[in-house]
Amino acid sequence: MQLISSQMIQYMERSSWIRKMFEEGIKLKKQFGEEAVHDFSLGNPDLPPPAAIKNALAELADQADQPFFLGYMPNFGYPDVRQRLAEEVSREQGVDVPADSLVITCGAAGALNSVFRAVLEPGDEVLAPAPYFVEYGFYTENHGATLTTVRSKPLTFELDLEAMDAAITPKTRIVLINSPNNPTGAVYSRQELEGLAAILTKHNQGRDKPIYILSDEPYRFLAFDGVEVPSVLPIYPYSIVCSSFSKNLSMAGERIGYALINPAIKGREMLMGAVIMSNRILGFVNAPAIAQKLLGKALGSSVDISIYDARRKAMAKVLDNAGIKYTMPRGAFYFFPEAPGGDDVAFCATLQEEKILAVPGTGFGYPGFFRLAFCVSEEVITRSADAFVRAMAKAS
Ligand SMILES: Cc1ncc(COP(=O)(O)O)c(C=O)c1O
Numbered sequence: 001m002q003l004i005s006s007q008m009i010q011y012m013e014r015s016s017w018i019r020k021m022f023e024e025g026i027k028l029k030k031q032f033g034e035e036a037v038h039d040f041s042l043g044n045p046d047l048p049p050p051a052a053i054k055n056a057l058a059e060l061a062d063q064a065d066q067p068f069f070l071g072y073m074p075n076f077g078y079p080d081v082r083q084r085l086a087e088e089v090s091r092e093q094g095v096d097v098p099a100d101s102l103v104i105t106c107g108a109a110g111a112l113n114s115v116f117r118a119v120l121e122p123g124d125e126v127l128a129p130a131p132y133f134v135e136y137g138f139y140t141e142n143h144g145a146t147l148t149t150v151r152s153k154p155l156t157f158e159l160d161l162e163a164m165d166a167a168i169t170p171k172t173r174i175v176l177i178n179s180p181n182n183p184t185g186a187v188y189s190r191q192e193l194e195g196l197a198a199i200l201t202k203h204n205q206g207r208d209k210p211i212y213i214l215s216d217e218p219y220r221f222l223a224f225d226g227v228e229v230p231s232v233l234p235i236y237p238y239s240i241v242c243s244s245f246s247k248n249l250s251m252a253g254e255r256i257g258y259a260l261i262n263p264a265i266k267g268r269e270m271l272m273g274a275v276i277m278s279n280r281i282l283g284f285v286n287a288p289a290i291a292q293k294l295l296g297k298a299l300g301s302s303v304d305i306s307i308y309d310a311r312r313k314a315m316a317k318v319l320d321n322a323g324i325k326y327t328m329p330r331g332a333f334y335f336f337p338e339a340p341g342g343d344d345v346a347f348c349a350t351l352q353e354e355k356i357l358a359v360p361g362t363g364f365g366y367p368g369f370f371r372l373a374f375c376v377s378e379e380v381i382t383r384s385a386d387a388f389v390r391a392m393a394k395a396s
Contacts, residue, residue: 017363038384040372056297077104111242111259118274131364157186183371185329197236219332256291322388354387
């Protein structure tokens with residue numbers, strides 16, 4: 001008897017490289033002790049949430065005896081939190097975003113799925129630059145569509161606009177970008193976004209459905225050296241932003257984020273209605289009540305990004321010392337260095353022998369490179385230096 005769908009059997013066999021590394025890490029830590037293992041495999045923010053979250057939790061505890069305190073609310077979220085969110089997002093994006101352009105969702109993941117459900121027909125295509133966040137493939141297929149990818153330019157990981165232009169077909173419905181980027185740390189420039197917008201505007205001619213840019217931005221707050229993270233909203237009208245508070249408030253487990261429909265889209269009310277309906281019928285119903293209430297009080301605060309910056313610099317030193325080639329990440333908390341010898345899976349196995357956990361680029365659709373997440377203490381990074389040197393010696 002086959003208990004599950006054939007597609008799910010395939011998914012489970014493929015598993016994800018990140019999960020695999022996570023499981024390997026548990027085994028290694030059990031065998032050799034936490035201290036001996038350098039685990040750069042997971043993008044799980046390790047900084048504590050900002051003080052505003054702790055204070056808000058204490059305040060909320062006093063209100064927990066009120067009726068409907070944890071009850072249903074409108075599918076788009078609490079109106080007062082949505083209003084506060086609109087003010088914050090307007091500031092971030094440099095665009096006047098009214099509250100009725102926002103749906104509060106179960107993280108960026110919930111936002112992406114709700115938008116996909118609202119606009120994709122079975123057989124449609126979502127185009128994304130590679131390397132890409134591995135869940136994109138699953139999310140696309142959740143809605144009967146397919147993910148097609150175009151390699152970003154090595155080693156800067158800028159968008160290859162010519163190749164993206166060539167990859168657009170009559171079935172392309174969404175171009176999905178992520179900046180600051182997981183796994184490369186790239187931040188797309190205004191010029192790149194304008195170039196992409198020009199290409200899509202050209203392709204939209206004569207179509208009865210527009211191609212959207214869907215900008216996935218959970219790392220927007222985490223840009224280093226004052227680099228600009230331009231908003232796509234004033235650059236391209238058919239744009240949607242999905243984001244979350246998983247990283248900037250270290251609330252990844254609380255499942256809270258949003259979808260923002262560009263207020264410039266003519267007739268956007270219908271699209272908004274569809275995203276709200278998707279959020280409901282995908283079974284999310286609404287984002288968690290407590291997470292929304294926390295957000296209402298903590299919006300505007302953030303974890304200390306100077307800690308991530310110090311780790312980034314420490315990691316760069318470790319890689320330089322080992323002679324590993326990389327492009328300095330300009331945002332997010334990942335390095336995506338070149339695998340010496342070109343075989344990323346083999347090099348990650350060598351790293352593992354030295355008790356370093358990294359994820360092969362193959363898992364992100366970009367072989368020849370590997371990902372290191374620096375959501376670990378600076379001490380772990382510094383302590384890994386000799387192990388990287390030994391791995392490099394073995395690889396050569
Ligand atoms: C690029 C990217 N998009 C979306 C997500 C999902 O974010 P959330 O946990 O807020 O749903 C992640 C999480 O790591 C991510 O890296």
